[in-house]
Amino acid sequence: MDPLRETLTRVANELGFVLVGFARLRPLSEHEDFYRRWLADGGNASMTYLAREPERRLDPRQLDARYRSVVSLGYPYAARATPEVDWRAEMRGRIAAYALGRDYHDVVKKRARAVGNVIRQLRPGSTTRTYVDTGPVFEREWASASRIGWFGKNTMILNREHGSYFFLAEIFTDVEFDATTEPYREHCGSCRRCLDLCPTGALADGYVMRSDLCISYQTIENRGAIPRELRPKIGNWIFGCDICNDVCPWNDDHASDDSADDLLPRLPELLALDDEQFGIRFTVSAVKRAKRRGLLRNVAVALGNTRNPDAIAPLARAIETESEPLIRSHAAWALGEIGGATARRALERALRDRDTAVRREAAAALETN
Incomplete structure (x- = not known):
């Protein structure tokens, strides 16, 4: 392995990143038609920011012409095993697992920047820019290109060892790295649990997410009234939703126990x-x-x-x-x-x-x- 890649991987692992991948930057032309069609069909609902700067999303070199590569990182978080309580009788809500504890933006971005600092220390004069669920970046597409997982039918990046319970971070840099492994093979097979068990039908074949039907969108991004027809289907989710993660077989071994008060306020x-x-x-x-x-x-x-x-x-x-x-x-x-x-x-x-x-x-x- 290239010494710089080896050092970055080791440092990232020490900082808690369980997945580290590399890819050469290029235009994501194979995703452009899907992206523009999804927008035209209203897939982004009221999230107008997802339609901004399409050229920069499709080619990060539009952000900075010096960029040559991306380092993709996966930072794990714990799935939650729902306590055996009657949420209706006890009047308890549920929060998505990723939102329990300290805001992941603060935690993951600080650590990802520390990885980026290593690049600049070992390659003086180099440049980096770090993203964690922010900015005009196709993070899942770059994670896939970096070989850290495959696109699941729930539209998440899945990994055989870590399921889908991890945050993504990207470091764009002018240092040149190639992906040195074969593409991560798709392992969803004929499974349709996420599509069939989504209570609002937000997921469709072809890796399509209808944001306006998604419980996470309705409970977080929607700033107005929740459509009446969706309200009964939301159940007790009060921030986000984990159903399409929870039902995925690749997440079966990733649940941790929490008290009812922690998980179900x-x-x-x-x-x-x-x-x-x-x-x-x-x-x-x-x-x-x-x-x-x-x-x-x-x-x-x-x-x-x-x-x-x-x-x-x-x-x-x-x-x-x-x-x-x-x-x-x-x-x-x-x-x-x-x-x-x-x-x-x-x-x-x-x-x-x-x-x-x-x-x-x-x-x-x-x-x-």
């Missing part, structure tokens, strides 16, 4: 968070991306999906005291899902809400209650 407690409390609880967490209004909107939906009468009181209180119409409107929907005389009285009061969307949700809920 109590929904009524979350619905009561004010701005200051939200900031304190999630300041170093990836959950902050949803913002308070988005997270509590999701919490209201999950409470409705519990169908638990004990959820009526916190939902009714939210309608009475919450300043955000988005949260109040979803709380009204949730009360309609639970039903009963107490929920109905709260919904009748919501008909006098100052916000049109809240009144509309309350009226629709009363029609079915």
Whole structure:
């Protein structure tokens, strides 16, 4: 092995990266038609940033003409084995495994930059730029080109030893590296678990992800109302979703145990968070991306999906005291899902809400209650 590659691999491993790969930069012309067709079909939903700077996404040398290679890194995180609790009876939500603990952007990018520093130290005058889920970069395409895994049917990069539970980082550099191994063979075979078990049907054949149907998109990126037809299918997911990872056979041996309080936070407690409390609880967490209004909107939906009468009181209180119409409107929907005389009285009061969307949700809920 080239001494520089060997050193980079060793340092990356010492920093916690379990996957290290190299590839020569080139235009990703084989992905261009798929990418443009996906955008034209609305696959990116409201994420307009995914359509920006297509030339730079397809060829990182548009970022800097000096770049010649990419170092792709995989940093593992733990899958979570769901505790044996009745989330409806206990009114607990669920957060995607990657968002538990400190925000991965901060952790992984700091370590990836340390790998990039080694390149500049050993090759004085060289240049590097590091990305971790940021910027106009096709990270999965470069991970595949760097031979650290294959494209799974769940649209994730999969690796035989590490499944899909790892973050990706890319280091673009003017140092020349070639991929020295054969392409990572595809191992999904005839398995369709991720496609068939996605509750919203967000995944389709041909490695297609419909963002507007994805639970992760709806609970994180969507800044407005969650479509009514999707709300019951979201279950108790309040930030992200792990279903297409959890059902993958390559992830069967990667689950770790957590307490119910760590993995399944109590929904009524979350619905009561004010701005200051939200900031304190999630300041170093990836959950902050949803913002308070988005997270509590999701919490209201999950409470409705519990169908638990004990959820009526916190939902009714939210309608009475919450300043955000988005949260109040979803709380009204949730009360309609639970039903009963107490929920109905709260919904009748919501008909006098100052916000049109809240009144509309309350009226629709009363029609079915």
